[in-house]
Amino acid sequence: xxxxxxxxxxxxxxxxxxxxxxxxxxxxxxxxxxxEELKSLGYKNWEEGDWGIRGIGSFHDLYRLNIQLxxxxxxxxxxxxxxxxxxxxLFRRARALPWxxxxxxxxxxxxxxxxxxxxxxxxxxxxxxxxxxxAIRARLEExxxxxxxxLRVIPGPRTQRIYLDIxxxxxxxxxxxxxxxxxxxxxxxxxxxxxxAENRAAAIIRKLARIQPDPQxxxxxxxxxxxxxxxxxxxxxxxxxxGGRDFAFSQWPSYRESTKNYWSRxxxxxxxxxxxxxxxxxxxxxxxxxxxxxxxxNLDQFRSRFCTGGREPRFVKGDFFSLSSKADEFIGPGWxxxxxxxxxxxxxxxxQFANKLTRWIETSGLEGTLVLLLPQNRIVEKFSSxxxxxxxxVFNHGGRGVNLLGLSLx
Ligand SMILES: C[S@@+](CC[C@H](N)C(=O)[O-])C[C@H]1O[C@@H](n2cnc3c(N)ncnc32)[C@H](O)[C@@H]1O
Numbered sequence: 001x002x003x004x005x006x007x008x009x010x011x012x013x014x015x016x017x018x019x020x021x022x023x024x025x026x027x028x029x030x031x032x033x034x035x036e037e038l039k040s041l042g043y044k045n046w047e048e049g050d051w052g053i054r055g056i057g058s059f060h061d062l063y064r065l066n067i068q069l070x071x072x073x074x075x076x077x078x079x080x081x082x083x084x085x086x087x088x089x090l091f092r093r094a095r096a097l098p099w100x101x102x103x104x105x106x107x108x109x110x111x112x113x114x115x116x117x118x119x120x121x122x123x124x125x126x127x128x129x130x131x132x133x134x135a136i137r138a139r140l141e142e143x144x145x146x147x148x149x150x151l152r153v154i155p156g157p158r159t160q161r162i163y164l165d166i167x168x169x170x171x172x173x174x175x176x177x178x179x180x181x182x183x184x185x186x187x188x189x190x191x192x193x194x195x196x197a198e199n200r201a202a203a204i205i206r207k208l209a210r211i212q213p214d215p216q217x218x219x220x221x222x223x224x225x226x227x228x229x230x231x232x233x234x235x236x237x238x239x240x241x242x243g244g245r246d247f248a249f250s251q252w253p254s255y256r257e258s259t260k261n262y263w264s265r266x267x268x269x270x271x272x273x274x275x276x277x278x279x280x281x282x283x284x285x286x287x288x289x290x291x292x293x294x295x296x297x298n299l300d301q302f303r304s305r306f307c308t309g310g311r312e313p314r315f316v317k318g319d320f321f322s323l324s325s326k327a328d329e330f331i332g333p334g335w336x337x338x339x340x341x342x343x344x345x346x347x348x349x350x351x352q353f354a355n356k357l358t359r360w361i362e363t364s365g366l367e368g369t370l371v372l373l374l375p376q377n378r379i380v381e382k383f384s385s386x387x388x389x390x391x392x393x394v395f396n397h398g399g400r401g402v403n404l405l406g407l408s409l410x
Contacts, residue, residue, distance in 0.1 A: 011101050011254045016059050021078040023174065025052040026071055029395035029404075030203035034071045037206060041068060041268070050165070050172065051076065060259065062177055062249065067242035067263040070202035070234065073181050076163060076174040085121040085169040087131045093171070094135035099143075102175065103160060104253035106140035112161040120166035132164055132173075158251050179248035185234075186245040187302040190294035192225030196339055196373070196397065201231040202241070204371060204404065208335055209235070211389050211406070212369050216332035219366075220284040220313070221320040226295035228337040229284035229313035230302055236280050237311060238268035244305025265307075282313040283329055285320055292317055321356060325365030333368035336409070342375045354382035361386060367410045374403040383407060 024046070026034040034053055038046050041064070046055035052072070057065070066075050080097055084090040103109055111133050115125040122128045161176035183199040205228070218236075220228040234241050243264035249255060286292050295315050302312065320338070323330075340353065361370065369389050374380060380392065380403050389406040396402070 007100060007104075007253065010098070014098065014101055015254045016256075019056045019058050020062075021049075021054060022057045022062060022065070022177075023049050023052040023054045023076050023078070024065065024069065024072045025074040025076065027073070027200065027203070027395055029393055030071055030200070030207070033203040033206040034069070036210065037069055037071050038065075041065075051163075051174065059254065059256075063256075063259050064263045066178055066182065066247050066249070067260065068240045068266070068268060069182070070231070070241045071199050071206060073183060073197075073199055074176060074178045075182070077177050078172065079175050080171075080173045082171050083169045084166075084171045087122055087127050090122060090128060090171060091131040091135045094132050094173070095139050097139065097173075099136045099139045101254070102252060103136070103140065105144055106137060108157050109137075109140070110157050110159045111136065112159055114161065114163050116163065116165040118167045121169045122166060128164055128166060132162065136162075160248060160251070175248075177247060177249050179246065179250070182242065184245065185230075185241050186305050187230055188225055188227065188298050189301050190225060190297045192291050192294040194339075194342060194398075195225045196227050198227055198231055198241075200395065200397065201227045201337075202235065204228075204337070205231055205235050207390065208369060208371060208406065212333065212335065215280060215334045215368060217329055217334035218280060218282045219323070219330070219334060219336045220282070221323070221336055221338045222340050223284035223286045223295055223315070224291050224339065226284050226298050226313060226315070228339070229282050229295075229315075230298065232280075232282045232335075232337075233302075233308065233311065233313055234306065236282070237308065239306050239308075240264050240266055240268070243307075281329060284313045284315045285318055285323065286315075287317065287319050289317070321360050323364065323366075325367070330366050334366065335368055336366065336370040338370060339373045350379045351382070354379045358383065358386065361407060361409060365410070370407045370409050372403075372405040372407055373397075374405065375400055377401075377403065380405065 024034060024038065035046065038053065043055055046053050062075065062077065079102065082093045084093055113129045113132055115129055117125050117128065163174040165172040183197040185198050188195065188198065218232045220226065223229055240263060250260065284295060286295065292315055299312060299315065383405060387408040389408050393404050394401045395404060
């Protein structure tokens, strides 16, 4: 809520009362998982757009998608589309937009303007950025300058990300609605070694869920900071992954906390084919005390941010290669996630690692699927004799290509 009744009325009418083009930004490798996730929430006709998966949605949808989608990185909103072939034109057109509805007061506002120019008539990206920044500030200062309480200072910086996309003279402006990357759920305070982005782990879980929808147990075999274990717990309990954090829209004058709380508390509808088996056990294993210490710190955060009702991953110390079907936990088919250390951190050579894992797959007696993340192309072929549950794929993890293999156990 804000203290200007006229502005409040306009926000209600022009923002909450309207629909906007929204784009869900996700890794190209996991596009099918995000589309499937959207569909499971009832967003059926969303398709690939300029930047991501595109659809039309209201502010309610905007809140819901940020809070409930587990696989994307960000959700952006198309705020305007117009023509500008020169800097001055960009300034004039951008200044005419009602930025006061989006951002409220100018005090403490910092714009993080990201540019994407392709064959733009305004050649200089820096000039485009500056023109947009000045236009928004000019509009806000003009609007608030005439308001009676214009001297009120809002403490602390408020960063808002804007995307300026120009091709030829076509200008496209997107507002980032997410703020921090959506992968950040808020539970991972201690990242451990080479942590996997939470949304990528969620996408891999959803991929596997479509293929083997009814696991009896989950094992995150080299858990590090616990990402696969935590994401599995959220998934199986149908919890809203964004329920424990804030978003860029939380800083907007249009913000409605009650709507955010509503979607944060909602469980995902049971019309999804998988994801409602609350009883599935999640076991997270690591041999290293430091990694386990980090994971347990994250568990405390996880508890404080999500309503887990005591159903949480169980962290255990041990060598992955000594785990077998002799343990009571691993009865029936399950899922194993294995994100081993990279390069030099694997003790022994990569070939030795591949041989050891192949032997384990043949002898452990565990049933189900093992999802393996391998940053080295070279050893993918070492697993060629093991049947796959999905085609090998490569995704981007911290700027490097990681191979994702779905290996069939027994
Ligand atoms: C790349 S990290 C895992 C990152 C994890 N996916 C995350 O998001 O934080 C690899 C982990 O494997 C553990 N590890 C390596 N070899 C192991 C083994 N034989 N048994 C159990 N854990 C092992 C390391 O201690 C380290 O914590």
